[in-house]
Amino acid sequence: xxxxxxxxxxxxxxxxxxxxxxxxxxxxxxxxxxxxxxxxxxxxxxxxxxxxxxxxxxxxxxxxxxxxxxxxxxxxxxxxxxxxxxxxxxxxxxxxxxxxxxxxxxxxxxxxxxxxxxxxxxxxxxxxxxxxxxxxxxxxxxxxxxxxxxxxxxxxxxxxxxxxxxxxxxxxxxxxxxxxxxxxxxxxxxxxxxxxxxxxxxxxxxxxxxxxxxxxxxxxxxxxxxxxxxxxxxxxxxxxxxxxxxxxxxxxxxxxxxxxxxxxxxxxxxxxxxxxxxxxxxxxxxxxxxxxxxxxxxxxxxxxxxxxxxxxxxxxxxxxxxxxxxxxxxxxxxxxxxxxxxxxxxxxxxxxxxxxxxxxxxxxxxxxxxxxxxxxxxxxxxxxxxxxxxxxxxxxxxxx
Numbered sequence: 001x002x003x004x005x006x007x008x009x010x011x012x013x014x015x016x017x018x019x020x021x022x023x024x025x026x027x028x029x030x031x032x033x034x035x036x037x038x039x040x041x042x043x044x045x046x047x048x049x050x051x052x053x054x055x056x057x058x059x060x061x062x063x064x065x066x067x068x069x070x071x072x073x074x075x076x077x078x079x080x081x082x083x084x085x086x087x088x089x090x091x092x093x094x095x096x097x098x099x100x101x102x103x104x105x106x107x108x109x110x111x112x113x114x115x116x117x118x119x120x121x122x123x124x125x126x127x128x129x130x131x132x133x134x135x136x137x138x139x140x141x142x143x144x145x146x147x148x149x150x151x152x153x154x155x156x157x158x159x160x161x162x163x164x165x166x167x168x169x170x171x172x173x174x175x176x177x178x179x180x181x182x183x184x185x186x187x188x189x190x191x192x193x194x195x196x197x198x199x200x201x202x203x204x205x206x207x208x209x210x211x212x213x214x215x216x217x218x219x220x221x222x223x224x225x226x227x228x229x230x231x232x233x234x235x236x237x238x239x240x241x242x243x244x245x246x247x248x249x250x251x252x253x254x255x256x257x258x259x260x261x262x263x264x265x266x267x268x269x270x271x272x273x274x275x276x277x278x279x280x281x282x283x284x285x286x287x288x289x290x291x292x293x294x295x296x297x298x299x300x301x302x303x304x305x306x307x308x309x310x311x312x313x314x315x316x317x318x319x320x321x322x323x324x325x326x327x328x329x330x331x332x333x334x335x336x337x338x339x340x341x342x343x344x345x346x347x348x349x350x351x352x353x354x355x356x357x358x359x360x361x362x363x364x365x366x367x368x369x370x371x372x373x374x375x376x377x378x379x380x381x382x383x384x385x386x387x388x389x390x391x392x393x394x395x396x397x398x399x400x
Contacts, residue, residue: 001030001031001092001093001364002030002031002033002089002090002091002092002093003026003030003031003032003033003091003092003093003094003095004032004033004034004035004086004089004091004093004094004095004107005019005023005032005033005034005035005036005094005095005097006035006036006086006094006095006096006097006098006104006107007019007034007035007036007044007045007096007097007098008036008037008043008044008072008073008097008098008099008100008202009043009073009097009098009099009200009202009203010036010043010044010045010049010097011042011043011200012042012048012049014097015045015049015052016049016052017126017127017353018114018127018129018353019095019097019114020049020052020053021353021358022095022114022353022358022363023053023056023059024053024056025358025359025360025363026360026363026364027053027056027057027058027059028056028057028360029360030360030364031060032057032059032060033059033060033061033062033089033091034059034060034061034062035062035064035082035085035086036062036063036064036072037063037064037065037069037070037072037073038063038064038065038069040069040070040073041073041199041200041202042198042199042200043073043200043202044069045061045063062085064082066078072098072100073098073099073100073202074099074100074202074205075100075102076100076103079102079103079106082103083103083106083107086106086107086108087106087107087108090108090109091107091108091109092109092110093109093110093111093112093364093367093368094107094109094110094111094112095112095113095114095131095367096111096112096113096114097113097114098113099202099203099205099206101113101134101135101206110367110368111133112131112132112133112367112370113131113132113133113134113135114129114130114131115129115130115131115132115135116128116129116130116288117129117130117345117349117350117351117352118288118291119288119291119342119345119346120273120288120289120291120292120295121163121166121167121273121292121295122163122291122342122346122383122387123386123387124350124383124386124387125352125354125386127352127353127354128350128351128352128383129350129351129352130345130349130350130351131349131351131366131367131370132370133370134306134307135203135306136203136206136286136304136305136306137306137307137308138286138290138291138302138304138306138307138308138309138312139290139291139294139308139309139311139312139341140307140308140309141309141311141337141340141341141344142370142371144340144344148373149340151373151376152340152343152344152347152376153339153340153343155343155346155347155376155377155380156339156342156343156346156380157339159384160339163295167273167277167295167296169274169277173267174278176266176267177265177266177267177274177278178278180265180266181231181259181261181274181275181278182259183229183231183259183278183279184229187226187227187228187229187326188227188228188229188280188281188322188325188326189228189229189230189231189278189279189280189281190224190228190229190230190231190279190280190281190282190283190325191231191232191233191272191275191276191278191279191281191282191283191298192217192220192230192231192232192258192282192283193232193233193235193272193284193287193289194213194216194217194232194233194234194235194238194247195207195213195235195285195286195287196235196237196238197211197212197213197235197238197242198237198238198241198242203286206286206304206305206306207285207286207303207304208285208303208304208305209303212246213234213238213246213247214246214247214249214250217230217232217247217250217251217258218250220283221250221254221257221258223318224257224318224322225257226256226257227322227326228280228281228322228325228326229257229258229259230257230258230259231258231259231261231275231278231279232251232258232259232260232261233260233261233262233263233271233272233275234247234260234263236263239263247260248260261275272289272292273292273296276289276292276293276296276298277296277298279298280299280325280328280330281298281299281300281301281321281325281330282298282299282300282301283300283301283303284300284301284302284303284304285302285303285304286304286306290302290308290312291342291345293312293333294309294311294312294333294338294341294342295338295342297332297333297334297335297338298332298333299313299315299321299324299325299330299331299332299333300312300313300314300315300333301314301315301316301317301318301321302314302315302316309337309341311333311334311337311338311340311341312333312334313331313332313333313334315330315331343380346379346380346383346384347375347376347377347379347380348371348372348373348375348376348379350379350383351363351366352382352383355382357378357382362375
């Protein structure tokens, strides 16, 4: 088989932790090509990435070094030339890490995007990933037969009660954090987690509103006015790497409408999990926090161009969402289907470079068959080893 890795927005971390191990498994028995631009804004393929592959069987590197290589990340100026080159390679499979979703649709063979596997509150390694046909289709379940749903529910049933308990606060903790957060009681509270806005995140081009968080936050505030209060958290990588003064300025200018809370509560737990439960609703774009909202059954407004699983009952209209929150009638995610989705995500979707069962054959089967019940039990059992022990013997009054 001929496999192409199309990697315009690959970062060094992603390449070293996820893509290189996948390449190593495939290159042992198949012909592997890599098509990517050189490094720019912490994305692309350079000498360091190539050096990580020197001990692998021959890999064919195709590094696009023309003056327009920066455009490959989002909207290639030479899209037709790229597509023609890939057609000349005629790969059987293409694995993409690209914020440009249009160009890969012109490639022959089976094309999949490789994306994050995280699904809070499951305890999963940061290097877990999965293949998808459309990045940012969140919480989507395929059409499953009744016996398949029963099989998935049975897999996760032994762990589900402990997972639910682990997300609870006892009354003393709840009262303490409510006092700490000082959220108003005179109107609905909406949790708004800000997304990653580092320059390496080219996926932000798909946001339907302003890309910069400060502009997005001001726009949301102007739309909502004083009808609801925004409880905010920043993305931890924004806090680590960026100047967040513009966001803080918007918050300071609107003290009656919003509050920015630190990433950790005084209990040392995550503010996002506390707010997801304490708030009346959630506004989310393409952030992975959707999984926690589904788990905790938090009503949500999703501002995105992509699909959301029907069981999540995500609103799309701001005015209707605010009105429903004010009337306490906003529809929450279906808790029963949440259980099915988490089981499906673990059993069917997730992969990990550390899994010894992740072979060239299993990778190609994943690419070829996005849904395959034959892998469910073994895949679920592998990941259950990573997080089940954290839930074993979970006390009834477990901390967040």
